[in-house]
């Protein structure tokens with residue numbers, strides 16, 4: 001069992017207080033957006049008393065990851081675990097499929113775009129399915145709303161977009177909107193936000209309120225209009241969303257635990273000062289419409305969030321007495337509340353709130369004692 005120290009990402013949308021509170025540290029006045037647990041080379045966890053987790057794994061991948069995982073995903077940890085704390089909305093985004101990521105990466109390599117360049121879309125050859133699990137209430141936009149409902153929303157706003165949606169469908173309308181000349185995009189974004197503020201569409205008051213807030217943060221960004229085509233989802237504590245390739249989404253506000261494949265491939269569609277490549281985004285978007293599916297975990301005491309992702313599996317344990325965990329390859333453990341004792345063979349470690357461990361594939365079953373809420377990330381079933 002390896003104790004970890006985890007890097008914090010200070011992105012501007014981050015909460016000033018949530019991650020410091022989890023870690024039991026005073027706020028620094030700087031936003032703390034994400035706590036990363038894993039072996040991503042750009043910000044690996046540090047193994048206490050040793051090196052970065054990526055370097056530690058590179059010394060003994062077969063032992064720490066297991067032969068099956070190394071054969072499938074190579075000698076690196078296939079998943080990354082994060083605590084995400086958003087006090088402001090994140091960009092409108094989607095992630096490519098494995099085939100799209102491979103093709104895009106090769107294309108940009110071929111064109112000589114530096115991997116660290118701001119306009120680089122594909123930073124690796126991997127897809128990035130992700131799962132976000134809410135800690136307390138969490139607001140997000142996820143997938144296109146049922147077309148008929150979006151028509152109703154825009155009709156109530158008195159916008160011609162309603163007719164276009166009805167006639168041309170989602171794909172063509174979305175494409176038209178995001179490829180308008182910049183001045184027309186700005187005018188449409190302002191007019192839409194203004195309509196939302198003046199006379200919110202009945203039944204869509206919360207959606208309109210978010211559009212007004214997004215417009216205030218990104219004035220004239222046509223992502224405001226795109227956001228109004230998506231499902232507004234409010235997750236309660238323990239609820240989760242799975243975001244497969246092509247799903248257009250944006251996290252709006254809240255704290256969550258997120259697990260994802262080890263990739264950095266993001267295609268943005270607005271609501272960000274970062275690079276936006278609409279042409280590339282349109283290639284990967286899934287225009288299937290319908291309500292977002294909220295995932296609830298099943299099983300006790302280990303409650304598992306089932307997804308089709310082969311790279312990861314997230315579970316949570318409300319520990320209130322001894323629990324024994326069978327091993328399933330390498331894993332990350334993070335205590336979100338309370339204090340636990342984790343034993344493995346002869347070794348026993350105390351884990352307080354905010355503390356975490358990496359356990360290699362070659363170690364035996366784990367026993368948990370104490371009381372607390374634990375998140376566990378392992379590889380998926382494949």
Ligand SMILES: [Zn+2]
Nearest residue numbers: 093130243249
């Ligand atoms: Zn995402």
